[in-house]
Amino acid sequence: MKTIKLFSFIALAAMITSCSSVKVVADMDKTVDFSKYETYSFLGWQEDSDKIMNDFDEKRLRDAFISEFEARGMKAVPENGDMAVTLFIVVDKKTSTTAYSNYYGGGYGGYGGYHRYGGGWGYGSGTTTYSESDYLEGTLVMDVFDNTSMDQIWQGIAKTTIVEDPAKRERSIPAKVAALMKKFPVQPK
Numbered sequence: 679m680k681t682i683k684l685f686s687f688i689a690l691a692a693m694i695t696s697c698s699s700v701k702v703v704a705d706m707d708k709t710v711d712f713s714k715y716e717t718y719s720f721l722g723w724q725e726d727s728d729k730i731m732n733d734f735d736e737k738r739l740r741d742a743f744i745s746e747f748e749a750r751g752m753k754a755v756p757e758n759g760d761m762a763v764t765l766f767i768v769v770d771k772k773t774s775t776t777a778y779s780n781y782y783g784g785g786y787g788g789y790g791g792y793h794r795y796g797g798g799w800g801y802g803s804g805t806t807t808y809s810e811s812d813y814l815e816g817t818l819v820m821d822v823f824d825n826t827s828m829d830q831i832w833q834g835i836a837k838t839t840i841v842e843d844p845a846k847r848e849r850s851i852p853a854k855v856a857a858l859m860k861k862f863p864v865q866p867k
Contacts, residue, residue, distance in 0.1 A: 700838040704861035712863040719759035724766040742855035749866040766819040779806040814840040
């Protein structure tokens with residue numbers, strides 16, 4: 679799998695934007711009381727992974743996360759929040775293979791088989807057609823740390839197929855972020 683960096687936000691935009699479903703997995707430190715966190719600070723993008731996005735999509739993504747945290751009663755602060763949040767994006771080039779098979783078969787009464795002259799099973803033919811298509815799969819990783827201890831307390835990972843249509847990104851980014859945040863231990867109020 680090759681990680682490719684794209685000119686514009688196709689990676690995240692499509693990842694978070696596509697009409698396709700998003701697969702979300704999350705893990706957390708079960709000993710942490712998440713109700714004590716009231717503020718958070720955004721530490722930035724790990725390994726400058728935001729460079730694959732354009733400014734519009736980066737703002738859409740940030741606004742979607744702010745909205746999700748606000749719905750949970752948490753406020754963004756420029757620094758020294760109770761929690762620290764980082765994001766990371768990876769885009770992989772994938773290939774999908776699809777096979778379609780059909781069978782055109784003779785039926786009872788054809789030549790061959792057990793009986794002659796109309797009494798046996800006939801011969802048939804079948805074909806299988808394969809097609810391959812390339813696509814991009816985007817992965818968004820959100821890491822959350824306790825800002826006092828700097829211990830990681832939560833991680834959410836969202837994977838989806840990237841769609842390049844900018845019009846869909848405006849609607850889809852908030853939906854994909856909401857799907858990721860659905861696994862966050864603090865639910866909307």
